[in-house]
Amino acid sequence: xxxxxxxxxxxxxxxxxxxxxxxxxxxxxxxxxxxxxxxxxxxxxxxxxxxxxxxxxxxxxxxxxxxxxxxxxxxxxxxxxxxxxxxxxxxxxxxxxxxxxxxxxxxxxxxxxxxxxxxxxxxxxxxxxxxxxxxxxxxxxxxxxxxxxxxxxxxxxxxxxxxxxxxxxx
Amino acid sequence: xxxxxxxxxxxxxxxxxxxxxxxxxxxxxxxxxxxxxxxxxxxxxxxxxxxxxxxxxxxxxxxxxxxxxxxxxxxxxxxxxxxxxxxxxxxxxxxxxxxxxxxxxxxxxxxxxxxxxxxxxxxxxxxxxxxxxxxxxxxxxxxxxxxxxxxxxxxxxxxxxxxxxxxxxx
DNA sequence: CAGCTTATGTCAGCCTTGTTGACATTCCAA
DNA sequence: TTGGAATGTCAACAAGGCTGACATAAGCTG
Numbered sequence: 001x002x003x004x005x006x007x008x009x010x011x012x013x014x015x016x017x018x019x020x021x022x023x024x025x026x027x028x029x030x031x032x033x034x035x036x037x038x039x040x041x042x043x044x045x046x047x048x049x050x051x052x053x054x055x056x057x058x059x060x061x062x063x064x065x066x067x068x069x070x071x072x073x074x075x076x077x078x079x080x081x082x083x084x085x086x087x088x089x090x091x092x093x094x095x096x097x098x099x100x101x102x103x104x105x106x107x108x109x110x111x112x113x114x115x116x117x118x119x120x121x122x123x124x125x126x127x128x129x130x131x132x133x134x135x136x137x138x139x140x141x142x143x144x145x146x147x148x149x150x151x152x153x154x155x156x157x158x159x160x161x162x163x164x165x166x167x168x169x170x
Numbered sequence: 171x172x173x174x175x176x177x178x179x180x181x182x183x184x185x186x187x188x189x190x191x192x193x194x195x196x197x198x199x200x201x202x203x204x205x206x207x208x209x210x211x212x213x214x215x216x217x218x219x220x221x222x223x224x225x226x227x228x229x230x231x232x233x234x235x236x237x238x239x240x241x242x243x244x245x246x247x248x249x250x251x252x253x254x255x256x257x258x259x260x261x262x263x264x265x266x267x268x269x270x271x272x273x274x275x276x277x278x279x280x281x282x283x284x285x286x287x288x289x290x291x292x293x294x295x296x297x298x299x300x301x302x303x304x305x306x307x308x309x310x311x312x313x314x315x316x317x318x319x320x321x322x323x324x325x326x327x328x329x330x331x332x333x334x335x336x337x338x339x340x
Numbered sequence: 341c342a343g344c345t346t347a348t349g350t351c352a353g354c355c356t357t358g359t360t361g362a363c364a365t366t367c368c369a370a
Numbered sequence: 371t372t373g374g375a376a377t378g379t380c381a382a383c384a385a386g387g388c389t390g391a392c393a394t395a396a397g398c399t400g
């Protein structure tokens with residue numbers, strides 16, 4: 001880092017939210033909050049002997065039906081081998097359908113089955129309920145700030161992916 | 171959920187930040203941002219063949235020097251067996267020192283060695299740099315909102331732990 | 341104070357989900 | 371038409387979760 005350890009030492013006022021102490025609190029808040037964020041889906045999943053990896057796959061297949069394995073890889077940021085294991089169990093269990101591409105037969109297009117969509121709804125209902133409670137407790141201005149900071153925290157390529165999903169659907 | 175699927179359907183105005191679509195965007199923001207949040211420390215750690223688990227242990231030992239294994243367990247939310255594996259390597263590598271308790275000899279009190287403190291500083295410098303950039307880009311009001319929402323998202327017992335660390339040190 | 345119960349930490353082994361390497365199939369461009 | 375690139379699958383390994391079994395130290399109780 002070329003920066004001084006504490007930026008606030010340079011300015012007596014108005015940058016107090018950038019002290020090491022403030023930043024550390026933000027880091028710990030992020031750590032503890034993420035546990036809450038995943039807690040409800042995790043409980044549902046463990047009953048079905050699935051894991052977080054299955055949830056992520058189901059979520060983004062639902063968001064972009066017909067997406068290819070390769071596309072999903074870019075979003076999830078894991079290796080194709082790792083994703084493949086998860087997809088295989090979801091396909092075997094009848095939650096996901098994989099269709100060979102028409103124009104390009106190397107590609108597999110992924111869709112949720114009725115059963116897969118049912119689990120997706122169950123998981124995201126639970127996760128949204130927690131999110132809704134937090135949003136309601138904090139209020140609209142806080143929510144806007146929350147999203148601004150999160151967006152600024154993303155790596156550049158993931159921010160593009162996030163914005164594309166947010167604005168464009170596909 | 172006893173709640174309707176979309177709270178906004180009940181109110182024509184002022185609750186638009188609670189629509190399913192808004193909530194889903196918040197969920198995805200949280201997912202992508204967490205990857206950015208851990209990216210820099212992860213890179214440093216993988217060079218040393220350590221993982222995120224080592225980082226968490228080092229972070230909280232630094233925050234509360236002399237803490238016991240059992241106390242750390244409560245903060246990290248993993249089993250003692252799982253933590254033990256990580257601690258063992260950190261102790262073997264000379265980053266953490268474990269001292270048998272004086273009053274209660276069953277307890278082990280944990281401290282960072284000089285070398286451990288050096289790694290801690292390196293990791294948290296990197297993580298704070300990212301956090302500082304995000305905070306600065308978003309501004310103080312956004313930061314306040316960010317922390318409000320995160321706090322409201324935590325599970326109750328973790329929120330207590332978080333607040334205790336934030337306000338009390340130990 | 342002897343012996344049971346509880347608390348704490350360690351060791352062994354399993355499972356999920358990351359990883360890399362090897363490979364089959366399909367497409368495309370020289 | 372053939373060789374390289376893209377896509378997806380299979381196999382094997384590593385990190386870090388988990389449970390179970392157990393050793394040791396304290397505390398409690400008759």
